[in-house]
Structures are given as structure tokens and as C-alpha cells.
Amino acid sequence: MKGKELLLTPGPVQVPWSVALAGARPFPHHRSQDFNELLRSIDHKLKQVFRTEGTILYFAASGTGAMEACMVNLMRPGEQAIVVAGGKFGERWDELAQAFGIEAHVLAVPWGEAVRPEELAELLAQHPQARTVFTALFETSTATAYDIEALAQVCRTAGALLVVDAISGLGAIPLETDAWGVDVVVGASHKALQTPPGLSFVALSSERAWQQVERAGMASYYWDFRRAKEKLFFTPYTPAVSLLVQLNESLIGLLAEGLECIRARYERYARATRAAAQALGLEVFSHRPGAVCTALQMPPNVDATQVVELLRERYGIWVAGGQQQLKGQIIRIAHVGDITPQELIGTLGVLELVLRELGYSCRLGAGVAQALTVLEDAGPTPATASDGGK
Ligand SMILES: *Cc1c(COP(=O)(O)O)cnc(C)c1O
Helix, strand or coil: CCCCCEECCCCCCCCCHHHHHHCCCCCCCCCCHHHHHHHHHHHHHHHHHHCCCCEEEEECCCHHHHHHHHHHHHCCCCCEEEEEECCHHHHHHHHHHHHCCCEEEEEECCCCCCCCHHHHHHHHHHCCCCCEEEEECEECCCCEECCHHHHHHHHHHHCCEEEEECCCCCCCCCCCHHHHCCCEEEEECCCCCCCCCCCEEEEECCHHHHHHHHHHCCCCCCCCHHHHHHCCCCCCCCCCHHHHHHHHHHHHHHHHHCHHHHHHHHHHHHHHHHHHHHHHCCEECCCCECCCEEEEECCCCCCHHHHHHHHHHHHCEECEECCHHHCCCEEEEECCCCCCHHHHHHHHHHHHHHHHHCCCCCCCCHHHHHHHHHHHHCCCCCCCCCCCCC
16 A cells, blocks of 8 residues: 555445444354354444344345345246336346346436436336336445435335435434334445445345235345345355454444544535536535535546646545446545544535636635635534544
8 A cells, every 4th residue: 555545435434443443353153152143243233223023134244235136036037117217226136136037117217317206206106016116325436315215105105115325424424214114224334334345134024025025026045135134143145244343343433423523424425526617616516415425527638637636646535436437437435434524624614625726616615614614614523433443
């Protein structure tokens, strides 16, 4: 590694020192009582994050693995489904459906906009055979939050099952799985849960979801939800034990800080970033931004890819660029993870330097001043979960 680097990408994120160090500790054998107790304790805490009393299944895979697991456990080849696609991750649901011979009716949402619940209701009415809806809580590629409470209402009215990819949103923006009647929720370790990548989760909160698993049961061995449920606190195969140890450490920190407090911090960072953008004459890309990350449209003659590269190469700061048609157009600055206010302000400050270097004229300090004003108005920012390695 080339010296000090900052990770302000929407996955993976900066993990607190205590979480990083937990990965170095000797770990329990996965058939031991200690492991069983560890997983029970994680489960107890993770249910508070997922906001469900349902069943959470654990997989040694990145988020996409758990998405695929949902597709193969809930659907059968030839069946119909509805997929909300307003960005790269919504499109991934469509690609998964295609891979398994499922006929997906795509609700194409313009990138940067949120899906409108009425449109989902219409599509469900047009396709009475399609009774499973796949969507995201936060479409990370466009930095857009969807109104899952309203979508869940539409699904309930239509008698459809709702599957939500909350991989980036879980722990960062509100999601009331049980109270809103969301049937299935997918999460992963390496975003707002502040753990290294490699773990993913599927929460099944309703009886309906399990009935659909029983009925569908596509041929899959490793991903079989029924087998995973039978071996709930042991997992049927070797789990990613050291990542689970780290997740446990992270959840302890997150719950001690308080989920509402954490969300307020992310929200404050998002507001500060938007205020800085406005002062610099930059547009916020999304029409319905959320606290996971903020996408900023770069000025017409500035290549966003170069902004990302200069931030990384000159300053060791990792932000994300745009994907697919947004490549070269936007940069995405993450707010989740173990990020201090000084790291955010520093990033916004050197962003000004980089923009000027690339020929964009803005007054030095203009963005930072507005961001600082937001932070000051919000009152003293509480310390993050990080213990600085102590
Ligand atoms: C990160 C992310 C994923 C999955 O990514 P993996 O690289 O497989 O972990 C899926 N959906 C959303 C919304 C994401 O942000």
C-alpha cells in the first residue's frame, strides 16, 4: 500500500480498527459450541438491523451471491417476475432472471429517478402471472433511494412477494422489514455494516416467503434455503468464520452507537456534501438522494474518470466513478463506513483542488465552507464507532 489511503467508496468501506483487528484473533471451529453461540449472538443483533423477527440465512459470498440465491430459491424456470431497473443493480436482477430462464417484466426507471409506486401497481395489474417483485432499497449506481414502504404497500395489495436488495442501504437508511411487510431482504457485510467483503445475508420475514421457497425449489444444492434453515446456527457448510467474528465486533459497535445516531451521521455527511456541491456549481445527480453515497454530476468539460484518478493518485482518496452510461459523468462519495468529519471535509477540499487542476473554475474553500456550515449547524458530530486501534 502507498501510505495513507481513505476509502470513501460505496463498498467496500472503511472498517473500524476494532473490526479489522478482530479478524486477526484465533477463530472458533464451526462445529463448536463457541461458534454456535457466536452465530446466535450475531443473529440477535443483526435482526435489530434488519428489523425483523424472521429468519436470517448466512452465506460466504458477496452480495450478488445472495441475490442469486433468492432467484433460485423463490423462482422456477418459465415463471414470471417483475424487476425494477433504475440502475446497474436493478439490471442485475434482470440478468439473474435471464440466467435462470425466468421471464422478467422490467420496470425501467430513468437513471437517477426513484421508481414510482403507481407504476409498479400498473405493471402488476398488466401481468397477473408475475407475483414476485425484485427491487433495491438504495440503487447504489445512481445514489438513489427507493420508497420501499410504498412499494411494499403496492405489493401487499396485489398479493405479490417483495424481494429487496438492501445490500448498500441496510443500516444506512430506514427499512422496517416486518412493519412494512417486506418479505425478503438481501444484505452484505462490506457496506454500512462496516465489515470486510465476503459475507451476505438473506432475511425471510414472512410465512409467504417460505411457502414460495417450498413451492419453487429450483435445483440448487449449496444455495438451498431449506437446508440453510435446518442448520440455522451452524450453517450447513464451512462458513466464513473470521468474517463472522469481525461482523460480530462491528455490530457491537454499531448498536452501541445506536442505529438512529449512525443514520443521522450519514445523513449529515450527505447534506454537507450536497451543500458543498451547490456552492461549487455541481449538480447532485439523483432526484431522490439517500445517505449511503452522493453522486455528483461533473461539469461538461471535466471527465469524472480523471477526477476519480487524481483523487486516488495524488491524495490517496478512493471515491467511485459512474458505471455504464454514467462512466465519466459522475463521481460517488460514500458516507457509510468509519468516516470522520475531518476525512469528509478533507475529501471535499481536495476535490476543489482536483477540479481546478482539470480546468474548472471554482473559488477555493467555497464548497468546504458550506459543508462546514452544515456540520456546525448540526451541532458537534459525535465520534464514530472507531476506537483508533486502542
Ligand atoms: C454492492 C451492491 C451489490 C452487490 O455487490 P457485490 O459486489 O456482489 O457485493 C448489489 N446491490 C447493491 C445495491 C449494491 O450496492
